[in-house]
Amino acid sequence: MSKATTGHRICCFGDSLVNGVRDGEKGGWPMRxxxxxxxxxxxxxxxxxxxxxxxxxxxxxxxxxxxxxxxMVAEFPSLLLFSFGVNDANHAEDRGEETTMRVSPAKSAVNAAEIIGEASKLAPTLWIGPQAVIDGGKSSQEINERLEGLNQIYLETARGFDVPYLDLLGTTLADEIWQRALRRGDGYHPDKTGYDRLADLIWDWNDWQKAVGLID
Known part of the structure; x- marks a missing residue:
């Protein structure tokens, strides 16, 4: 008989960095x-x-x-995890030297508040901030600059709803493991090692460990 304890039902919402695109093991950080x-x-x-x-x-x-x-099933505790932002910050149109975001900062802020505000009423909620894209040429630098703005908006939104927020932007911009993994990927998605790293950062987060009952 298994000695394992039945745990949460955890829904992980987001984009390809949640899905695990270019992950050789498949499943990204949620699987890990x-x-x-x-x-x-x-x-x-x-x-x-x-x-x-x-x-x-x-x-x-x-x-x-x-x-x-x-x-969500009444017999089991639920947990909602969200991670988004890179696609909002990505290039929607290219007009020579000027580009536009796929979702404006103002609209992204409204959307994030709507999502997180409603989620936090439905079930315990954690928010994982966007991860940096490759620290490379003009295009990726511009996306990272946009992400810095969104990250600050998201941080304030999380505080407003009293939802734990894991700020990963500065970490992933400076972290050589992540940046090397992006270079082996496509600049936006890391290879397996990057997803390993991301899972480690989330696993070591106190609010994650509290949410799943690993610590008090």
Missing amino acids: LGRRLLGEAKRETTIYNLGIRAETTEGLKARWKFEAELR
Whole structure:
């Protein structure tokens, strides 16, 4: 008989960096968290990877609640994880030297507040901030600059709803493991090593460990 303890049902929402694009092991950081919960904490947690490639906050706000409620069962504790922003900051149009964001900072702020505000009423919620793209040429530098602005907006939004927020932008911009993994990937998505690194950063986050009952 298994000695594992039944754990949470965890819904992980976001884009391709949640989904695990270019991950040789498939499943991205949600799969790794689930594996560690079973292997190290002996918790038979159900992890739902609900990342959609190229999705912005516009798409996410239209679907997340319906998908979450389908997976929530009264007998088991639920946890909602969100990570988004890179696609909002990505280039929508290119007019020579000028580019526009796929979702403006103002609209992204409104969408994020709508998503996180409603989620925090539905179930315990954690918010993982956007990760930096490759620290390279003009195009990626511009995306990282936009992400700095969104990250500050998201931080304030999280504080307003009293939702734990893991700020990863500065860490991933400076972290050589992450940046090397992006170079082996496509500049936006890391290879396996990058997802390993991201899972480690989330696993070591106190608010994650509290949410799943690993610490008080």
